[in-house]
């Protein structure tokens with residue numbers, strides 16, 4: 001059985017620490033999404049993560065640490081820009097890819113010679129990391145290809161019985177996975193769009209950062225079809241969504257779930273039989289609730305999920321990235 005433990009309780013933290021030291025898996029809250037954690041210094045424990053998720057072994061994991069000073073324990077060397085980036089964005093939703101230190105297990109890095117490192121912005125987890133005095137290897141706590149969990153309940157939905165415990169820290173504040181920045185070579189590259197944007201990074205680094213086509217990155221794990229509800233997702237701009245739905249007979253409309261944010265669509269949906277959910281037009285609020293909403297609609301009595309295309313703006317790039325992967329075949 002999987003125990004649900006409150007993260008702000010000392011006794012719970014002790015229990016989680018004990019389980020991690022014994023090589024068991026514990027789901028942890030972070031500000032982005034919940035992670036499925038094992039002690040990064042115990043390859044046998046880390047390999048259980050792949051089994052619990054059904055994740056291919058060549059997909060690398062992120063090592064979570066409690067401060068920038070720990071980067072040198074996991075990376076072969078620490079370039080100057082790490083201090084600047086850490087100052088600006090840590091603790092927070094930015095993962096740095098660096099050449100791995102020799103002792104770091106290839107189970108953690110999926111066989112790569114680089115390692116992803118991040119300091120999450122979650123007080124209880126930072127305390128846990130500090131006491132563990134190791135790193136926590138953790139991918140998002142969802143079964144492979146499914147939606148990342150942003151509540152402890154959602155972790156249980158996918159992982160109940162497969163892991164020792166879930167530390168419950170309430171709903172995640174950011175709600176979307178971290179930006180991944182590869183600084184293992186001369187030219188910094190964003191491998192996954194996230195809450196920290198390209199322009200924010202460029203402002204700190206004082207140089208241009210490339211963004212490869214989002215589904216085109218040669219890193220196993222960064223796959224096109226990902227973040228998927230069990231029901232098919234369609235992305236439609238508000239106008240097309242409204243007119244297409246209007247052509248569906250009222251009796252068939254209630255088979256469709258609609259996730260939207262615009263006032264125009266709200267008006268257009270009045271009197272419609274579809275199951276609807278509204279997200280905020282404010283990007284931060286939208287992102288915070290997106291996975292929760294998709295998860296809820298996936299549970300609803302519908303056969304498909306239609307999502308209104310969000311605004312075309314740099315700050316919404318991570319939302320577009322995740323939604324297009326949700327809809328990918």
Ligand code: TXA
Nearest residue numbers: 032034035060061114115116139140177178219221222
């Ligand atoms: O916000 C997040 O990043 C969350 C929380 C739990 O920290 N974690 C997360 O992990 O989203 P995961 O495993 O679901 O996605 C991390 C992705 C991998 O799929 C992979 O594409 C990339 O990070 N990654 C990790 N290590 C890498 C490496 N050494 N080289 C290239 N990409 C790497």
Ligand code: MG
Nearest residue numbers: 139140141148
């Ligand atoms: Mg993931």
